[in-house]
Amino acid sequence: MNNQHVAARPEVFGAVMVIGAGIAGMQSSLDLANSGYLVYLVERNISIGGVMAQLDKTFPTNDCSTCMISPKLIEVAHHPNIRILTRSEVEAISGEPGRFQVTLLRRPRYVDEHRCTACGECGKVCPITVPADFNRGMNERKAIYRHFPQAIPAAFAIDKRGTAPCKAACPAGISVQGYVALIAQGRYQEALDLVRKRNPLPGICGRVCHHPCETVCSRGQHDQPVAIDSLKRFIADWELQSGSMQLPETKPDNGGKVAIVGGGPAGLSAGYYLALEGYRPTIFESMPQAGGWMRYGIPEYRLPKA
Incomplete structure (x- = not known):
C-alpha cells in the first residue's frame, strides 16, 4: 500500500465560478472553497479587491480599508481550491444548472505572472506615464504597473490599446512613442538604441524621411504634431558630436x-x-x-x- 502523503484539504466535489472579485466575490469564493468546491474567481481588472481596495476608510466603522481587505486578499491567493482569473470577462454561458459551460475572454498581461517578482524595477525605468484609472485619474502611473503595493496578483501588467498611429504609419515600424518619451527624459542613448532596432540609419532618415508619422500624430488634432523626424535627427547628431558611438x-x-x-x-x-x-x-x-x-x-x- 502506498502511504503517499496528501495535503489536508476539503475534498473537491464540484466547481463554481464567481464573477467579480470585490469583497463580496472574495468572501463568496472563500465560503465555497472551504466547503469543498473548486472556485474559479473571475475578475476583469489586473488584481482582485474591487472598489473596497480603492477606498481609504470603510463604512460604518471608519476602519482602514487596506487593513480590512489585505487578509482576505492573502487568504484568497493562497487557498488551494481557488483559481484566480484576472483580466477576464464572461463571453457566453450555455448548459443547465450543474452542467454550465462558460466561455471567457482573457486579455494578456504582457508580463509573466510566474516570473515577475514584483520588485518594481520595470516601473522605475519605464518612460511612459498615463493617468491612473485606479485612482480615478487623480495621479499618474507608468505604462507597466500594478494598482497598489498589496495587490493580488502582485505581478505587474501592461495595457496595450492597439498600435500607436505614429508607429503604424512608420514604414519601418519604429516604436515612435517609445523613443520620443526617452528623449523627453534625456535618455538619448536608449532612444537611439530603440530606433536602431528597426532602422540602422537614423541620421539619414532624420534628414530625408517624409515623416508620415507626423501626419497622423494625435497631437496635431490640438495644435501641432510632435517633431518626430527632427527628434530622430537630433539623437543621431548627438551621438556623433558626443563621441559616444560604439559598435553594437x-x-x-x-x-x-x-x-x-x-x-x-x-x-x-x-x-x-x-x-x-x-x-x-x-x-x-x-x-x-x-x-x-x-x-x-x-x-x-x-x-x-x-
Missing part, C-alpha cells in the same frame, strides 16, 4: 554566409541586421561606392556626404 554587440559567428545584391539603404540594412545575428554578409554593389540613392540620388544640401 553581435551574436557569435554561426558560419553562415549571405550575399546581398545592391548596396542601397535596403541592402545595407539587411547586412547590418544579418551581422548582428552572427552571419557574414557580403554586399555586391555596381556603383563605385555603397549608398544607393542616399549617395547618388539626394542632393548634398539635403543629405550632406560627410
Whole structure:
C-alpha cells in the first residue's frame, strides 16, 4: 500500500465560478472553497479587491480599508481550491444548472505572472506615464504597473490599446512613442538604441524621411504634431558630436554566409541586421561606392556626404 502523503484539504466535489472579485466575490469564493468546491474567481481588472481596495476608510466603522481587505486578499491567493482569473470577462454561458459551460475572454498581461517578482524595477525605468484609472485619474502611473503595493496578483501588467498611429504609419515600424518619451527624459542613448532596432540609419532618415508619422500624430488634432523626424535627427547628431558611438554587440559567428545584391539603404540594412545575428554578409554593389540613392540620388544640401 502506498502511504503517499496528501495535503489536508476539503475534498473537491464540484466547481463554481464567481464573477467579480470585490469583497463580496472574495468572501463568496472563500465560503465555497472551504466547503469543498473548486472556485474559479473571475475578475476583469489586473488584481482582485474591487472598489473596497480603492477606498481609504470603510463604512460604518471608519476602519482602514487596506487593513480590512489585505487578509482576505492573502487568504484568497493562497487557498488551494481557488483559481484566480484576472483580466477576464464572461463571453457566453450555455448548459443547465450543474452542467454550465462558460466561455471567457482573457486579455494578456504582457508580463509573466510566474516570473515577475514584483520588485518594481520595470516601473522605475519605464518612460511612459498615463493617468491612473485606479485612482480615478487623480495621479499618474507608468505604462507597466500594478494598482497598489498589496495587490493580488502582485505581478505587474501592461495595457496595450492597439498600435500607436505614429508607429503604424512608420514604414519601418519604429516604436515612435517609445523613443520620443526617452528623449523627453534625456535618455538619448536608449532612444537611439530603440530606433536602431528597426532602422540602422537614423541620421539619414532624420534628414530625408517624409515623416508620415507626423501626419497622423494625435497631437496635431490640438495644435501641432510632435517633431518626430527632427527628434530622430537630433539623437543621431548627438551621438556623433558626443563621441559616444560604439559598435553594437553581435551574436557569435554561426558560419553562415549571405550575399546581398545592391548596396542601397535596403541592402545595407539587411547586412547590418544579418551581422548582428552572427552571419557574414557580403554586399555586391555596381556603383563605385555603397549608398544607393542616399549617395547618388539626394542632393548634398539635403543629405550632406560627410
